Amino acid sequence: MQLSSTERFDAKPTIYPILFLISLVHLFNDSMQAVIPAIFPILKNSMHLTYTQIGWIGFAINFTASLLQPVFGWYTDKRPFPYMLPIGMASTCLGMFxxxxxxxxxxxxxxxxxVGIGSAIFHPESSRVSYLAAGNRRGLAQSIFQVGGNTGQALAPLMTYLIFIPLGQRGALWFTLVAGTALVIQLFIARWYQGYLRAHPRPANQEQAAAQTSGIKKALLFAMILLIFLIFVRSWYHAGISTYYQFYLMERYHISLEHAQIYIFLFLLAGAAGTFFGGPLADRFGMKRIIYFSMLGSAPLALLLPYVNASWAYVILLMNGFIVLSSFSVTVVYAQQLFPGKIGMVSGLTVGFAFGMGAVGSVGLGKMIDMAGLSSVMHWIGFLPLLGVLTYFLPDDQKVKEWNQREKQTA
Incomplete structure (x- = not known):
């Protein structure tokens, strides 16, 4: 089978060293961001905080880290600035101190x-680096990049167990060393990124090409808005389990904080595995099908979770962690396929803005727990994945590829 002229032009090697390095920094970045929910039980006891106040801390980190992402992404789409990566990590380091x-x-x-500002700078620019280093294996590249972040998030319960329970709040000081290491790696990546931009100057007619494809603009916007809503629902459910389920375990089963962290760790670790395998599965079965599976496949388990005993909770959290986040990297690639000329902005929207809306949900959940009780809210959030039925209205993979190719040919 012969390649078209467009496909031959697009054929590029996959730069695995850069992908693995940016994934490692993603692990460092998100592990430091995960310090915030990891330290919630410590802060609640030492500062005598309410669940609403805990929700506001979660809101501050997620809202800042998330809603600023598309802003930074939009700016760097127009004016790429590779050395913004180490600047963002410096902000994270100061926040940890x-x-x-x-x-x-x-x-x-x-x-x-x-910490949130540092994360907001990191994600859209790092997604762009992953996209540039991917060659023709964008699904795999995005999975490699995203699994680093989800693994970092999965470390939060272990950090509580190993660092914050014995050391208290001062344990966060150790993460300034992590930030320093990440900053050094970011300097190396920024140098490669700058070299790539010099070797591949941006086409002068890119803005004109976007205007020429305005015939499908409404369909693209509808698809993006629906995708962001689905990510918001997924994030709201994920935040409810990762933030508040540890308190539910301690209240219902009378287990210790240390023991409760094991459940959350398994949920997040399974999510990291789901993130990695989601990309290759989407390459084989299609992006839309994996998004469907991620939402509706998790619904029965989410509804069952509040009713099972402590032993079965291990099993359900493992299975649901994998299923829920199997679409994590897939939704990013789907959005990049919709708008291939705006990688930074759409990466910020799918990884950032939608998670910021999830942060609003986190505050809402905290307020609802204070008003209605922890058990009631844990039962209620099990219904959220049922909204995944709206995935039906997303354009199928073939249609997205047609739009993508049309924009490339116009450019």
Whole structure:
């Protein structure tokens, strides 16, 4: 079978060293961001916080880290700035230092905002680096990149068990060393990124090409809005389990904080595995089918979880962690296929803005728990994955590829 002229032109090697390095930094970045929910039980006891106040801390980190992502992505789509990557990591490092010594609730909020800004800078630019280094294996490349972040998030319960329970709030100081290591790696990646931009200058007619494809603009916008909503629902459910389910375990089963962290760790670790395998599965079965599977496949288990005993909770959390996040990298690639000329902005929207909306849900859940009780809310969030039925209205993979090719040919 012969390749078309467009496919021959697009054939590029996959730069695995850059992909593995950016995935490693993603692990570092998200493990530091995961310090915030990991330290919730410590802060709740030491500062006598309510669930609503805990929700506001979660809101501050997720809202800042998420809603600023498309802003930074939009800016760097127009004016790429490779050395923004180490600048963002410097902000995270400062935030971790402030968190370790925060004397009050308001100072904690300031510290997590600094961490959030660093994360907001990191994600859209790193998604772009992953896209540039992917060659023709974008699904696999996005899975390699995203699995680093989800693995970092999965470390949060272990960090609580190994660091924050014995060391308390000051344990966050150790993560300034992690941030320093990540900053050095980011300098190397930024140098490669800058070299890539010099070797592959941006086409002068890219803006004109986007205008010429305005005939499908409404369909593209509808698909993006629906995709963001589905990611928001997935994020809201994920936040409910990763943030509040540990308290539900301690309340219902009377287990220790240390024991509760094992459940959350298994859920997040299975999510990291789902993130990695989701990309290759989408390459084989299609992106839309994996998004369907991620949402509706998790619904029966989500509804069952509040009713099972402590032993079965292990099994369900493992299975649901894998299923829920199997679409994590897939939704990013789907969005990049919709808007191939706006990688930074759509990466910020799918990884950032939608998670920021999930942060709003996190605050709402905290308020609902204070008002209606922890058990009621844990039962209610099990219905969220049922909204995945709306995936039916997403354009199928073939249609997305046709739109993608049309934009390339116009460019």
């Amino acid at each position: 402030c968190l370790a010594f925060a004397p009050s609730y308001m100072f904690v909020l300031l510290a997590v905002v600094l």
